[in-house]
Amino acid sequence: MLRRWREKRGARPSPDTLMPPEGVPLTLPIAGVGVRLAAQITDIVITSIAAICLLILLLVINLTSPQTIVAVGALLFFLIRVPYYICAELAWNGQTLGKRLMKIKVVSHDGGPLTAHALVLRNMMKEAEVFLPGTLLLTLNAATPAESLISLGWILMALLIPVFNRYRRRLGDMMAGTHVIHLPVPVLLKDLASEAPLPAQNAKKIIFLAHQLDHYGAFELQTLESLLRSQDKITSPAAAKQQQATIEAIVEKIRKKIGYADPVPPADRLRFLRAFYNAQRKHLEQRQLFGDKRENKHYAQSSEEA
Amino acid sequence: MNGDELIRSARFRKEREADWQRLEQLVLAAENRGLQHMEFAETRDLASLYRQATTSLAIAREISLDKALLGYLEALTARAYLCVYAPQQRLGGLIERFFTKSAPQAMRRSWLYILLGFLCMALGAFAGYLLYFENNDWFYVFMPEELSGGRGPDATTESLLDSIYGHDTGTSGLGAFATYLFSHNTRIAIFVFGLGVFACAPAILLTFYNGLMLGAFVAVHIDRGLGPDIAGWLSVHGVTELSAICIACGGGLQLGAALLFPGDRTRAEALRHAGRDAVKLALVAAIMLVAAALLEGFARQLVNDTGTRLILGWGIGALWLAWFTLAGRERT
Numbered sequence: 001m002l003r004r005w006r007e008k009r010g011a012r013p014s015p016d017t018l019m020p021p022e023g024v025p026l027t028l029p030i031a032g033v034g035v036r037l038a039a040q041i042t043d044i045v046i047t048s049i050a051a052i053c054l055l056i057l058l059l060v061i062n063l064t065s066p067q068t069i070v071a072v073g074a075l076l077f078f079l080i081r082v083p084y085y086i087c088a089e090l091a092w093n094g095q096t097l098g099k100r101l102m103k104i105k106v107v108s109h110d111g112g113p114l115t116a117h118a119l120v121l122r123n124m125m126k127e128a129e130v131f132l133p134g135t136l137l138l139t140l141n142a143a144t145p146a147e148s149l150i151s152l153g154w155i156l157m158a159l160l161i162p163v164f165n166r167y168r169r170r171l172g173d174m175m176a177g178t179h180v181i182h183l184p185v186p187v188l189l190k191d192l193a194s195e196a197p198l199p200a201q202n203a204k205k206i207i208f209l210a211h212q213l214d215h216y217g218a219f220e221l222q223t224l225e226s227l228l229r230s231q232d233k234i235t236s237p238a239a240a241k242q243q244q245a246t247i248e249a250i251v252e253k254i255r256k257k258i259g260y261a262d263p264v265p266p267a268d269r270l271r272f273l274r275a276f277y278n279a280q281r282k283h284l285e286q287r288q289l290f291g292d293k294r295e296n297k298h299y300a301q302s303s304e305e306a
Numbered sequence: 307m308n309g310d311e312l313i314r315s316a317r318f319r320k321e322r323e324a325d326w327q328r329l330e331q332l333v334l335a336a337e338n339r340g341l342q343h344m345e346f347a348e349t350r351d352l353a354s355l356y357r358q359a360t361t362s363l364a365i366a367r368e369i370s371l372d373k374a375l376l377g378y379l380e381a382l383t384a385r386a387y388l389c390v391y392a393p394q395q396r397l398g399g400l401i402e403r404f405f406t407k408s409a410p411q412a413m414r415r416s417w418l419y420i421l422l423g424f425l426c427m428a429l430g431a432f433a434g435y436l437l438y439f440e441n442n443d444w445f446y447v448f449m450p451e452e453l454s455g456g457r458g459p460d461a462t463t464e465s466l467l468d469s470i471y472g473h474d475t476g477t478s479g480l481g482a483f484a485t486y487l488f489s490h491n492t493r494i495a496i497f498v499f500g501l502g503v504f505a506c507a508p509a510i511l512l513t514f515y516n517g518l519m520l521g522a523f524v525a526v527h528i529d530r531g532l533g534p535d536i537a538g539w540l541s542v543h544g545v546t547e548l549s550a551i552c553i554a555c556g557g558g559l560q561l562g563a564a565l566l567f568p569g570d571r572t573r574a575e576a577l578r579h580a581g582r583d584a585v586k587l588a589l590v591a592a593i594m595l596v597a598a599a600l601l602e603g604f605a606r607q608l609v610n611d612t613g614t615r616l617i618l619g620w621g622i623g624a625l626w627l628a629w630f631t632l633a634g635r636e637r638t
Contacts, residue, residue, distance in 0.1 A: 018384075020391065024360040026384045093394040105388075113392045116400055121585040128500025171503065174574050175561075175581040184381035186330055188323075189374035194316040222373045229374070281371055282313040289314075289369060 015166045018111050040130075042098030047084050051077040074135070081131070085123040086088040090116060094178075103185070109167070109177045118176040125172030129158040153160040178278050191229055195277050205274040206268075211259040213283040218295035221284060224250075224277050231270070247273065315370035322362055326379070327415055329355040336389040342396070343600015356386040398536035404589070407634035412586035413553075414630065416560055420587070423555035426510050427548060430517020431524070438525035445522045448515075463530045466531075491516075491547050495554040495595055499588050504565065517552060538612035541619025542605055546596035549626065550591040581630035594626065 019024045055073050088096040094106035094114050106122070108114050133154040136147065162168045167179040227250070235242050251269050254260070254276060264272045284294055293299075312320065332344075332352040341349060350370035363379040370376060413420065437444040494516050501508035527536035565573055601622070607617055 009459045018387070020360065020387050022357060022360040024383070026360075026387055028384050028387075039513045077505050090397055090400075093392075107388065107392060111387075111391060113395055116395060116397070117582060117585065120589070122583050124588055125500075128496065128503075132496055132500060175577050177578045184384045186378050186381035186385060188326070188330075188378045191316050191319055191372060191375065192314050192371070194320065194593075226372055278313065281315070284371055285313065285315055285369055288346055288371070305487055 020111065022163055028107065028181045028184070030166075031102075031182050033159070033168060035102050036162075036168070036180055037105055039096070039098035039102040039104060039244045043085070043096050044174055046097055047081045048077060050084075051080050052053050054080070075194050082123070082127065085126065085187055086120055089114075089119045089123065094119070099141075099180075103183045106178050114178065118178055122172040122176035122178055125170075125175060129171055130155070133158070189229065191279055192225060192274070208258070208260070208274055208276065208279045210283070212260060213280050215257050215297060216280060216284075217296040217299050218284060219296035221277070221280055225271065228273060228277060231275075313435040315366070315372060315375070318365070318369065319372070319375055322358075325358060326362070326382060329359055330382060331383050333389050336393070337385075341389070341393045352386070353390055356383070356390050359383045359386060370543060396580040404586075405633075409586050409590055409632040410630050412583040413590065416556060416583045416587060419559045419563070420553055420556035421480055422559055423552035424549075426513040426555060427520070427552050431521035432517075433514075434521025434523075435517035435525045436521075437518075438529070440524045445526060448518045448522045451569040461526075463532070464530060466527060466530060467535065490550060491595070491598075493550045495591055498551065499554040499558045499584075499591070502555070502560070502562045502584075503565065504562065506559055506562030509555050509562060513551065513555040520548070534612055538615035538619075539606070542609065542615050543598045543602040543619070545619045545623035546594050546626065547600060549623065550594035550598060553587050553594070554591040557591065560584045560587070561629070597622070 006044075016027055016029045018028050019025055042301070051073065054076050055069070058072065058076075059069070064173065085096060089106060091099065095104075099105060103234075106114060106119070133151040136151040137155065158170065162170045162173075167173075169179050173179055227246075234243055247269050251264055251272055255264065287294060328351070332348055332355065335344060335348065336352060344352075345595055359379065360383050363383050367374055409415050433443075434448060477585040494512060498509040498512050501512065522542070524536055529532065560580045561577065568576035571579065601619075605618065606615075609618060
């Protein structure tokens with residue numbers, strides 16, 4: 001039963017992918033509830049600070065009296081908050097200050113441009129979904145337990161709707177036809193394979209034979225890539241020592257697995273790993289071009305099963 | 307290391323790297339400055355480099371096992387996609403278009419729902435009025451204590467008159483404005499709109515209940531022979547404010563109806579479709595509520611004559627009606 005359910009889920013396309021007119025599926029990861037809550041809290045803090053500043057200004061120039069301070073404060077917060085969300089998302093194309101801080105962005109569900117209508121709608125529904133029951137909950141007290149419970153249930157429901165749908169959309173998102181994504185940050189790291197090899201003082205070139213490269217798949221290769229990239233980041237001597245031990249263990253493991261007979265001296269370990277990475281990547285990519293895709297080291301078994 | 311010694315995917319990357327970095331710069335420029343403020347050559351390059359990058363991504367997925375390269379291309383093409391296909395929309399004329407075209411058009415399109423909203427309110431008022439004359443105690447059932455402010459079946463005629471014409475509030479203008487805006491009716495309006503999504507029923511009930519209160523309240527005054535006075539007192543802001551509640555109810559009903567009767571669409575899609583007009587109705591209701599609070603906070607204290615009050619209230623009501631019916635008509 002569970003398995004069939006999983007298969008059914010697997011058949012649908014991942015919510016993170018989007019098919020552009022170019023026909024190459026792109027990845028726009030959906031932002032989770034936690035990061036959106038953090039952005040929301042940031043925005044609430046920003047708007048309430050603005051409201052409090054204005055309120056103090058009004059008090060100083062005697063435009064309001066202490067009796068009406070709560071009503072005026074609520075009005076100011078409301079009058080700042082509603083235009084803030086709409087104007088910020090209009091001006092920054094789907095980002096408020098909190099969203100910019102968290103590097104998330106509102107996009108249209110169909111991948112097109114964000115219309116003003118959609119942004120106004122999703123932010124007005126935020127008023128009905130979050131702020132109205134929120135203020136109710138704050139103003140009610142123990143004397144009215146029924147109302148408190150109802151508004152608490154309302155908030156819970158508003159928070160639970162995003163958890164239970166694939167695109168993490170709240171009610172306003174559904175009505176406006178939008179969802180929220182993580183803005184991907186392109187960082188181009190250098191290519192390990194094109195780097196100049198470590199200086200080798202009259203050491204012999206490390207060469208691997210074809211059968212020695214048949215043991216690993218793409219997953220192991222990319223794990224090795226992460227290890228080699230993390231070399232530059234080590235600063236403290238304790239971490240460096242630990243790294244040395246890890247590398248020694250890995251080199252021995254690889255040697256044993258692929259049957260590389262020559263011992264590798266400690267100074268040459270990193271050079272050995274880089275040479276192995278290059279050779280293994282070249283080999284795997286070549287196999288892949290011939291239609292032999294090797295996901296991981298169990299590729300041989302999985303191809304037998306299929 | 308020269309080019310011959312490089313493995314195939316590294317050569318692939320070396321040939322295209324400069325283009326990708328140029329695309330990255332263009333994407334940053336487009337996000338910061340907006341497409342409208344970019345040079346012609348830059349936007350042209352952005353579009354063509356984006357298409358090249360998607361091709362590169364498709365090839366890299368097939369031939370390269372370099373995780374860093376794949377991650378970079380995924381992120382870069384996704385960012386560039388957003389720049390090319392989901393750019394910032396022009397904002398000029400947005401407010402003007404709302405007032406002159408889209409809002410009145412939306413009002414006319416959803417006339418049926420607004421009519422239903424008014425009907426709920428009127429039925430409620432009628433029921434409240436009749437119930438009051440059947441038994442005075444109904445007033446206390448409908449009316450919360452803090453809202454009536456001592457005005458009820460037990461109050462003397464003088465005190466009722468005093469609250470109609472007297473300067474009842476000692477607060478300053480701004481404070482009064484704020485209290486009125488956040489008074490009962492605004493909350494009701496937000497509720498009826500927001501609750502309409504939950505299958506109409508709460509919106510109808512709330513509007514009906516609001517009508518009940520109105521009917522009972524008017525009945526108290528008519529019972530004492532203060533009919534014209536209460537009409538003037540209510541007209542100043544009530545025409546605008548009660549209409550706003552009915553319009554908000556209409557918006558809520560539209561959403562609820564989409565949820566109950568989605569027709570050929572899926573429910574989410576129907577909701578999205580109904581939202582187009584409903585949000586405009588809610589905006590119109592919000593504007594009317596602010597206007598009503600201004601009238602209630604300032605104008606009602608200044609104008610103390612029943613005739614003028616009637617003219618002011620219904621004149622403003624006629625202005626609203628003219629806006630909804632006349633503005634934004636296509637020339638035929």
